[in-house]
Amino acid sequence: MKFVEREDWGAPASSPASYLGSARGVKIHYLGTEYASRVHSKCDDYVRSIRASHLANTVEDYVDIAYTALVCEHGVVFEGRGSHKRPGANGNADLNSRDYAVCALLGSKGLTTPPDAMLHGLRDAIEWLRRDGDAGTWVGGHRDGYATECPGDQLYAWVQKGAPRPGGSAPAPADDVYVVKPGDYLSVIARRLDVSWQDLAKVNGLRAPYTIYPGQELRIPGGAGGRDVPPFPGTGAFVIGKSHPAVVTLDEGLIRGGWTRHHDGNGYQKGPMFSEFTRRNVADFQRSRAELRGDPDGYPGPLTWQMLLS
Ligand SMILES: [Zn+2]
Ligand SMILES: [Zn+2]
Structure with a gap:
């Protein structure tokens, strides 16, 4: 599982949401708005913007991002409220105490078909919550027991099949790219990735003085097989x-x-x-x-x- 903890995408380490001892299972959600496919380095921006919009929602009076976890098209699981926290996305207090809420970054327009990597990520999130969050084996969609289109017909059909892992395909390609963080040097990144900085520079077309900038995506040389x-x-x-x-x-x-x-x-x-x-x-x-x-x-x-x- 590719897992991004709260503090690694810019949320306080622990959610202020109330404690949840166990859950019947996991409800799958989608965004239900227009969502454009993007490079993975932009996914945490989007997760932050969801949290900001939830905190600004005075009708629901959210204390935090409403979802337990969010899964991007690249199959990466972003920790939302996290395990053992009551979600805020299932419709009402009763429904929120019953199941965790995992949201796919999937739209009702734009990106509407869940890629295999996303299905792997959703499955990873379900298994994580069974393991670390005392979630039962029930899996459903937001529309189960609540009047909504969520999580869209395609994801709901997958959920109804028991949320199976797609066969044959590798989980996420996110490994092949490194996103430069503020203060990174090429040599430090190379050491962290266990490649030579010369190779790293070469596959990314970098020349002296080897300038890199935060947010830049670097291809990682020699990642695949053999x-x-x-x-x-x-x-x-x-x-x-x-x-x-x-x-x-x-x-x-x-x-x-x-x-x-x-x-x-x-x-x-x-x-x-x-x-x-x-x-x-x-x-x-x-x-x-x-x-x-x-x-x-x-x-x-x-x-x-x-x-x-x-
Ligand atoms: Zn929903
Ligand atoms: Zn992503």
Whole structure:
């Protein structure tokens, strides 16, 4: 799952919405307005604008963005109110206490057909809420039990099929692009992405003095396939609090795949120590794969190693 936490898109870390212990399941929503397809670096702007418009809504008196989560066309899940918070989007207090509310960034005009990546992202959000939010297995649309067109006919048809993962297609292409943040240098980005800065400059057509600017999208060289997986070092390499060179390789795989949401507050960095953050990030990866989901303990075995690094 590609997951953007609240503070990473510009919302306060924790939602002031009231606590929700558990839910029957998840209701899917759409925007119901005109929505134009965009590059992924513009998606967080849009999520921020939704939050601003909800906070400005004096009729509903929202304390926060109304949705539990939002999913863009690139399959990235933006944390809204988050798990264990009562959503504000399902129609009334009773409906809001019953189900989480996940909104697809999909319009009634413009972008109206959910791409496969978006369906993967919605499915990721549903599975996340079952895992971390005590959501039950029920999946429906806003129109279930409430008079609305939401989530549109196409998404609703998908929801009625049980919100299946689309077959055969890769989840999200968002990995292949890095969006420059304020204060980034090419060398720092290259280190973070584990590529050489020369390659990074070359595939992006950059020449001396290698000027980059915040918001610029950089293509990441050599992202796709063909990677040689080093031999599995044995389970003894992965002991909480202990260092082993194989942990650096493991961290590179986690960072490459975006499995980095657990960290000490300064972002997840690679290093030789197998920490509790490492373990939890590995567990996220394991839960995302059917073959590994049976035992997502966060300790890499040969199969986790192979799948994460290939
Ligand atoms: Zn809705
Ligand atoms: Zn996006």
